[in-house]
Amino acid sequence: MDKFNVEHLDLYYGDFKALKDINLKLPANEITAFIGPSGCGKSTFLKSLNRMNDLVEGCKITGKVTLDGEDIYGSNMDVNVLRKKVGMVFQKPNPFPMSVYDNITYGPRTHGIHKKSQLDEIVERSLRGAAIWDELKDRLNKSALGLSGGQQQRLCIARALAVQPDVILMDEPTSALDPISTSKIEDLVLELKKDYTIIMVTHNMQQATRVSDRTVFFLLGEVIEDGKTEELFSMPRDKRTEDYITGRFG
Numbered sequence: 668m669d670k671f672n673v674e675h676l677d678l679y680y681g682d683f684k685a686l687k688d689i690n691l692k693l694p695a696n697e698i699t700a701f702i703g704p705s706g707c708g709k710s711t712f713l714k715s716l717n718r719m720n721d722l723v724e725g726c727k728i729t730g731k732v733t734l735d736g737e738d739i740y741g742s743n744m745d746v747n748v749l750r751k752k753v754g755m756v757f758q759k760p761n762p763f764p765m766s767v768y769d770n771i772t773y774g775p776r777t778h779g780i781h782k783k784s785q786l787d788e789i790v791e792r793s794l795r796g797a798a799i800w801d802e803l804k805d806r807l808n809k810s811a812l813g814l815s816g817g818q819q820q821r822l823c824i825a826r827a828l829a830v831q832p833d834v835i836l837m838d839e840p841t842s843a844l845d846p847i848s849t850s851k852i853e854d855l856v857l858e859l860k861k862d863y864t865i866i867m868v869t870h871n872m873q874q875a876t877r878v879s880d881r882t883v884f885f886l887l888g889e890v891i892e893d894g895k896t897e898e899l900f901s902m903p904r905d906k907r908t909e910d911y912i913t914g915r916f917g
């Protein structure tokens with residue numbers, strides 16, 4: 668089943684057309700990787716899936732994006748509900764300057780959960796979900812800013828899990844991390860696939876081959892090729908994909 672269906676999506680920043688006629692189906696409970704040279708529109712596309720681009724002045728969108736069949740740009744869509752369903756993890760770990768516990772409970776409290784026992788349960792479930800409970804269970808009241816970069820990123824993943832999303836968007840989630848932390852996040856992403864749909868931008872093509880089921884290659888705001896990761900990397904259909912993955916340009 669497809670989680671997202673994107674049809675004829677165009678996105679403008681003022682007069683600049685950053686996304687051009689994007690047509691994609693993103694399957695549920697799979698990991699889709701987005702690759703492509705810097706500035707080709709990967710992050711812009713990711714942010715069009717939870718309407719983060721609404722926050723950018725002068726940004727205009729045409730076309731249709733549905734999530735579970737519902738038009739996310741339709742007049743009935745509640746953006747807060749959408750962003751609860753479609754969580755996001757950024758390139759640079761960005762814990763809030765507060766305790767581990769408060770980071771995780773921030774979202775649930777915003778959504779009206781205030782009972783201590785419920786919040787405690789969410790904290791444990793989310794930290795376990797992000798494979799960091801054992802490391803942090805005795806540090807719940809310590810500042811999140813004192814954690815290592817890798818721990819901070821897993822905390823940010825736990826924070827995204829705390830509001831029980833369906834989809835997790837990840838924008839280069841390991842590019843600021845060392846190889847050991849990167850490998851832990853990759854293992855975690857593979858584990859999360861059982862319960863979530865994951866859409867991940869990565870500059871690291873080995874990472875795309877290690878974790879993703881499907882890969883989409885973007886160039887200059889367009890989708891050039893989209894397919895099973897194994898096939899796209901072993902038998903690219905488009906010469907531009909082949910040039911990119913073999914390092915001949917980009």
Ligand SMILES: Nc1ncnc2c1ncn2[C@@H]1O[C@H](COP(=O)(O)OP(=O)(O)OP(=O)(O)O)[C@@H](O)[C@H]1O
Binds near residue numbers: 680704706709712
């Ligand atoms: N807020 C904005 N206002 C105007 N132009 C923007 C804005 N955000 C991005 N752009 C432009 O849109 C294009 C796509 O940018 P985007 O960040 O989506 O690319 P990307 O493929 O994610 O790049 P990178 O891999 O370097 O992160 C670029 O030309 C960029 O300069």
